[in-house]
Amino acid sequence: xxxxxxxxxxxxxxxxxxxxxxxxxxxxxxxTVLARTLDEPDRDRFMDAMPGQxxxxxxxxxxxxxxxxxxxxxxxxxxAHRPPDEARLRARAVLAALAEQExxxxxxxxxxxxxxxxxxxxxxxxxxxxxxxxxAPLTPEEVDTALGAxxxxxxxxxxxxxTLVLPPGDxxxxxxxxxxxxxxxxxxxxxxxxxxxxxxxxxxxSVDAVTALDVELASRLDEAIDEAGAGMSS
Numbered sequence: 001x002x003x004x005x006x007x008x009x010x011x012x013x014x015x016x017x018x019x020x021x022x023x024x025x026x027x028x029x030x031x032t033v034l035a036r037t038l039d040e041p042d043r044d045r046f047m048d049a050m051p052g053q054x055x056x057x058x059x060x061x062x063x064x065x066x067x068x069x070x071x072x073x074x075x076x077x078x079x080a081h082r083p084p085d086e087a088r089l090r091a092r093a094v095l096a097a098l099a100e101q102e103x104x105x106x107x108x109x110x111x112x113x114x115x116x117x118x119x120x121x122x123x124x125x126x127x128x129x130x131x132x133x134x135x136a137p138l139t140p141e142e143v144d145t146a147l148g149a150x151x152x153x154x155x156x157x158x159x160x161x162x163t164l165v166l167p168p169g170d171x172x173x174x175x176x177x178x179x180x181x182x183x184x185x186x187x188x189x190x191x192x193x194x195x196x197x198x199x200x201x202x203x204x205x206s207v208d209a210v211t212a213l214d215v216e217l218a219s220r221l222d223e224a225i226d227e228a229g230a231g232m233s234s
Contacts, residue, residue, distance in 0.1 A: 010174070015121075016090060016205050026090035027097075028054055029080035033072060034111075035060035042109050048107055065093035069183045077186060084186030085206060085213060092126035105183035118187070137209035146215040153218055156204065157210050160218050164225070165197035181220060184209035189221060211217045 012023040031054050033041050047060060058202030068146040069088070077087035099106045106119055138146070143157050153162045164171060175191065175198070189200040202218055204211040 002049055003051055005053045005102060008051070008094075008097050012090070012093045013098060015093035015096065018090070024053075027094050028073055028229060029076050029087075030094035031098075033075045033091075035078060036062055036075070037072070037111060037115070039110060039147055040218070044226070045105065046109060054117060068112060069118055072115055073120065074186055078153050088213065092100045092118050095135065096121045125164060137207050137211055138215070143210055146218075150215070150218050152222065155201075155210065158208075159201050160210055160214055162200045162218070164222070166202065170229075171198060174218075174225055174228040177224045178221065181224045185217065185220065186215065189217070 007021060008019050008027060009023045012018065012027060016023065016026070018026065024033065031050055038046055040190055041058060047055065067081055073084055073088045073091060076082075076091045077084045080087055080090070082090070095118045100121075106229060136156060140157055143160075147160070150160070153160050157160045164174060166174065171226065178191075178200075189202045192201060194197040200221060202214040202221070203209065203211075204213055
């Protein structure tokens with residue numbers, strides 16, 4: 001088993017719109033972080049399959065916590081010196097390209113289930129990138145479909161919004177949980193305080209529009225609000 005270097009970079013470039021130099025940097029960071037999440041036997045098998053051009057520049061022996069996608073993206077973001085939004089998009093493209101070339105190897109690696117979702121090929125809409133390699137804006141139809149699964153949210157292609165009207169103590173409790181989610185994911189909502197409550201707004205600043213990342217964030221915010229809401233005054 002051996003990943004072909006030029007094929008890997010071509011696949012990453014095709015998925016992201018990035019040139020080969022930036023694709024190589026994304027591949028180096030992602031491969032290194034993935035190797036660091038693996039126990040030694042899996043790490044050795046994985047690195048044996050990597051092309052020589054991706055070996056030796058970054059040490060893989062340092063272990064990172066086996067967490068979920070947010071932990072993985074945070075590590076790639078730090079290593080590649082890229083914002084979390086960009087790091088997530090590029091890491092997913094690299095992992096999908098690896099899974100296309102060596103599906104059996106990737107399937108056998110001991111990675112967390114939530115991280116394994118990152119190996120899936122990019123989907124439509126926000127999974128397809130814009131001309132500069134950013135996450136692409138969703139179409140109006142895609143936003144409408146997303147809102148159908150997010151009943152507490154409203155919005156359009158420019159942003160998604162949810163309003164919270166709660167007693168001050170309960171609201172503070174929810175906002176603290178949202179701050180923790182911001183740390184976990186490396187991104188969070190804009191919090192707008194008004195006379196009638198607090199409005200949460202999500203959008204991807206780099207493209208000034210709603211992307212698939214924002215739909216994911218809105219869903220995670222709903223979960224965080226539900227978790228913080230347990231036991232709140234009615």
